[in-house]
Amino acid sequence: MTGHQGIFKELADRFGDDVLAERLRLQVDYAATMSGKGRGKLHFENLGKLTTACRIGLALTGLTKRCERESLNFQIERIETTLPTLPVEFDGLRILQLSDIHIDGFVDGGTKLQESLRHLEFDLCVLTGDYRFLTYGPYEKCGEKMTALLKKIHCEMGTYAILGNHDFIEEIPYFEAAGVPVLLNESVHFSRGKHALYLAGVDDPHFYGLDDIKQALTNVPRESCIILLAHSPEIYKEASGHAVDFYLCGHTHGGQICLPGGTPIITHGACPRSMCRGPWSYREMQGYTARGTGCSGVQARLNCPPEITIHTLRNA
Numbered sequence: 001m002t003g004h005q006g007i008f009k010e011l012a013d014r015f016g017d018d019v020l021a022e023r024l025r026l027q028v029d030y031a032a033t034m035s036g037k038g039r040g041k042l043h044f045e046n047l048g049k050l051t052t053a054c055r056i057g058l059a060l061t062g063l064t065k066r067c068e069r070e071s072l073n074f075q076i077e078r079i080e081t082t083l084p085t086l087p088v089e090f091d092g093l094r095i096l097q098l099s100d101i102h103i104d105g106f107v108d109g110g111t112k113l114q115e116s117l118r119h120l121e122f123d124l125c126v127l128t129g130d131y132r133f134l135t136y137g138p139y140e141k142c143g144e145k146m147t148a149l150l151k152k153i154h155c156e157m158g159t160y161a162i163l164g165n166h167d168f169i170e171e172i173p174y175f176e177a178a179g180v181p182v183l184l185n186e187s188v189h190f191s192r193g194k195h196a197l198y199l200a201g202v203d204d205p206h207f208y209g210l211d212d213i214k215q216a217l218t219n220v221p222r223e224s225c226i227i228l229l230a231h232s233p234e235i236y237k238e239a240s241g242h243a244v245d246f247y248l249c250g251h252t253h254g255g256q257i258c259l260p261g262g263t264p265i266i267t268h269g270a271c272p273r274s275m276c277r278g279p280w281s282y283r284e285m286q287g288y289t290a291r292g293t294g295c296s297g298v299q300a301r302l303n304c305p306p307e308i309t310i311h312t313l314r315n316a
């Protein structure tokens with residue numbers, strides 16, 4: 001059995017033939033569309049023009065170097081969130097969230113990101129998707145670079161990941177070989193005393209649309225404290241309907257290239273603008289959309305520095 005056959009057999013055993021077949025079919029369609037071979041809604045031709053226009057615009061305004069520097073100017077965001085359902089045993093829990101790493105796109109190869117993580121203290125780490133720079137093509141370089149990064153992240157409760165719209169399902173074995181489970185419509189729980197905290201993760205809602213919260217929350221008691229990892233904020237209504245307490249996501253990059261004051265020009269999210277960066281809430285549910293650590297399209301940020309987020313959870 002070849003390497004790819006082995007990966008596919010393992011994934012089919014875990015998620016079922018139908019789910020794997022649908023994911024792979026969409027990946028092929030998406031890759032064909034993005035490489036200009038398909039007739040879908042997203043055309044690489046258009047995206048290429050957009051990123052080229054962005055590069056030219058930055059060069060003409062003399063902003064290229066500044067934007068490149070800003071893309072590595074990681075801000076540590078410390079966010080405290082109160083969840084009434086959080087068991088007292090988990091009061092003070094610190095969660096490191098890294099989103100939209102796009103690790104093979106860093107102009108410095110990812111050195112500064114690793115440096116920025118070195119002295120941080122946290123109990124749990126979550127990765128909310130988009131590890132690859134491009135949305136198609138080879139994923140091996142991304143897998144190898146993520147493996148190296150994951151080896152530098154250590155915390156008591158472990159690291160958990162989900163997939164974003166830049167990720168192929170074939171990336172999963174890289175994470176899991178490094179001891180990082182990828183939650184693909186699945187959940188885990190952590191017990192302290194008589195109580196538990198649930199962490200669920202769904203497949204990418206933005207492009208692939210294979211998110212299944214109901215499946216992810218199988219065997220999760222509705223009244224328990226539930227943290228959901230989803231790549232984009234776009235399924236907030238559904239998550240609220242499933243009694244999710246805390247929704248962690250990214251995808252929007254906070255706009256990446258923003259007007260002064262951080263106002264995004266484009267958000268790439270089918271949700272209210274207020275949900276495209278930072279903390280937000282919907283009914284009883286708290287949410288947080290990270291600006292991300294990496295970039296897509298061009299390795300440039302303007303008025304929107306990359307972030308490394310440390311969430312502290314409180315029960316009152």
Ligand SMILES: [Fe+2]
Pocket residue numbers: 100102130164166251252253292296
């Ligand atoms: Fe992204």
